[in-house]
Amino acid sequence: MSAKPIARYFPILQWGKAYDRQALGGDLMAAMIVTIMLIPQSLAYALLAGLPPEAGLYASIAPIILYAIFGTSRALAVGPVAVISLMTAATIGNIAEQGSMGYGVAALTLAGLSGLILLGMGVFRLGFVANFLSHPVIAGFIAASGILIATSQIRHLLGVSAGGNTLPEMLASLARAVPATNAVTLVLGVLATGFLFWVRRGMKPLLRRIGFGARFADMLTKAGPVLAVVATTLAVWGLGLDAKGVKIVGLVPQGLPPLTLPSFSPELIGALLVPALLISIIGFVESISVAQTLAAKKRQRIDPDQELIGLGAANIGAALTGGFPVTGGFARSVVNFDAGAETAAAGAFTAFGLAIAAVLLTPLIHFLPTATLAATIIVAVLSLVDFSILRRSWGYSKPDFVAVAATILVTLGMGVEAGISAGVVASVGLHLFHTSRPHVAEVGLVPGTQHFRNFRRHAVLTDPRLLSLRIDESLYFANARFLEDTIHDRLAVQGEIRDVVLMCSAVNEIDLSALESLEAINTRLGEIGVRLHLSEVKGPVMDRLKATDFLAALTGRVFLSQWDAWQALTAAPALPAREA
Structure with a gap:
């Protein structure tokens, strides 16, 4: 070894190599004071x-x-x-x-x-x-x-x-x-x-x-x-x-x-x-x-x-x-x-x-x-x-x-x-509670920049045909269904949406349950003529996705940045609905 x-x-073995007289003096003084303190304290705690x-x-x-x-x-x-x-x-x-x-x-x-x-x-x-x-x-x-x-x-x-x-x-x-x-x-x-x-x-x-x-x-x-x-x-x-x-x-x-x-x-x-x-x-x-x-x-x-x-x-x-x-x-x-x-x-x-x-x-x-x-x-x-x-x-x-x-x-x-x-x-329980309902923000483009922010907090540009959602939490079994519900609730309100982009800059991991939810979301959106896209996916997350069939079945694309997604999709043609 x-x-x-x-x-x-x-x-x-590390600090002992540099031990000197100054350290000895400080240690002896501290030991004397702590010893005096510890005698009654040790007896009391026993x-x-x-x-x-x-x-x-x-x-x-x-x-x-x-x-x-x-x-x-x-x-x-x-x-x-x-x-x-x-x-x-x-x-x-x-x-x-x-x-x-x-x-x-x-x-x-x-x-x-x-x-x-x-x-x-x-x-x-x-x-x-x-x-x-x-x-x-x-x-x-x-x-x-x-x-x-x-x-x-x-x-x-x-x-x-x-x-x-x-x-x-x-x-x-x-x-x-x-x-x-x-x-x-x-x-x-x-x-x-x-x-x-x-x-x-x-x-x-x-x-x-x-x-x-x-x-x-x-x-x-x-x-x-x-x-x-x-x-x-x-x-x-x-x-x-x-x-x-x-x-x-x-x-x-x-x-x-x-x-x-x-x-x-x-x-x-x-x-x-x-x-x-x-x-x-x-x-x-x-x-x-x-x-x-x-x-x-x-x-x-x-x-x-x-x-x-x-x-x-x-x-x-x-x-x-x-x-x-x-x-x-x-x-x-x-x-x-x-x-x-x-x-x-x-x-x-x-x-x-x-x-x-x-x-x-x-x-x-x-x-x-x-x-x-x-x-x-x-x-x-x-x-x-x-x-x-x-x-x-x-x-x-x-x-x-x-x-x-x-x-x-x-x-x-x-x-x-x-x-x-x-x-x-x-x-x-607190961790599960907080992460089971992750913060999902609908984002838009800040005018004059390439930055995207929550449309409820900032004056941003949006496209009624494009739904951009920033997920502020890793995706795992406890919150996978929540993401599904969030997307479908939003589609029910705004029927002209033709592209959904999941902005994954804060997603550090996607477990198997979440992967299955993403597959289900991809399939259901495709059936109604809506494409699913991902943006800003981190390297380790992308490596795991590449080991599956998800990317091959994805109806949309994976963009390097949300800005790239915005440029590509604001003028993109709609995906035709699949026949039953």
Whole structure:
């Protein structure tokens, strides 16, 4: 195998050649900031996934290193994220009891399946599959998921036991549990939540007013969640609040991630396969969106298919080291980028920092209240909740609004799996709806030019004997009949038409169903003495038409341009009607 194919699958060989001291400095600074941010965040997302807190650290070590080797983004930070953690909990909660060994094994298996799916998609270059989810639908799903995640964490702020996978279930369960609220836990949770909200908006301006430099103020702001962790942990330890009913993290194993194996049970794999596919697609869409946004700022290139391989390797790494499904996170990737990360080595340095934390710092979080982790999650995910997409879609496209609203309502009312399934169906349905009724414009000649435009929008020249239709969509099974109906409806109104020209400048493909419709149109028009012509047919489309008998049976001609058709047909003789 030559060096070029190897480098394609190992992007580290490309950026590693030019690695220098300047890149090292930027990567180390970014790694330090992201590590500080990831420690509480990883613990919190493990809690959200229903797993022990150390699983969050484990899921943030090997996956980051593997992505650094196989991924193409220089700034993407891979690890547990809120939406994927919620989907993990919702999936595994239906299979095993939280806290049981079976629950942990199911999480490993889910990560392994997700990794294999992503890896397979990358090898076979199936990154386009993510396009089946439209961005408005994804935005609606993430907003609804943010509401579910935040609601699911309220029980930790109250210090009560509550459950549910949908918003009505969660609210009903919380309402029943409110009388058992632990007052001390509530105070800790509210203070931590308020502090973290203030950190996001008020801490950096305050530090700047005091006199701190912008970079140092930014670093301290990013470390805000760590301050909340330290303060509440010391409060619980110093005041003995755990004895007053405040739930704490407790004993966390001290050491590097263990070597683990997912289950190979056919029953478990069968139960997890569809959720793993949904998690893979959602994770990839979130990750590639962040990676491409950050890469564009430095004019770098992202290879979507190689990103699938990188994310697949990361998830397989999580399955083999005690983790759960991971992907590229928006917040931590932006922090990584802003902190000066030059290459994917910043991720490897971050993994090294988290490994040190797993070995040395886990005894220090014994008294960390789960309410603080819940506050961390709530503050993080509420930034994802943006329902402005409803207003924008309502003003721009009513079908898009219906799809987004349906995704949000189904996610809140039936859970994340049903929500994302509804999103896929809505996205595909929207595409079919839009393309099944393509825009077909009757065009005429703009005076003094060789350009043709819609006669309803421009003052153009037309000939009552010539019908020129511009088709603004590829022709396929869903819209083939629509074109037939459009032509016949127009002929019924204007009986003197003797030539019909289909202007195909926007037609990129004609499938077999559409070809059969064109053949039917050609035959029926010929029977009433009307010729069918094509103009501006693209090369690949013409190549496929030449492989059929359609062009030989065509009653008219194929013109290079619409101008050629206009010149030839405005004085052309009529085609006599065929006898029955």
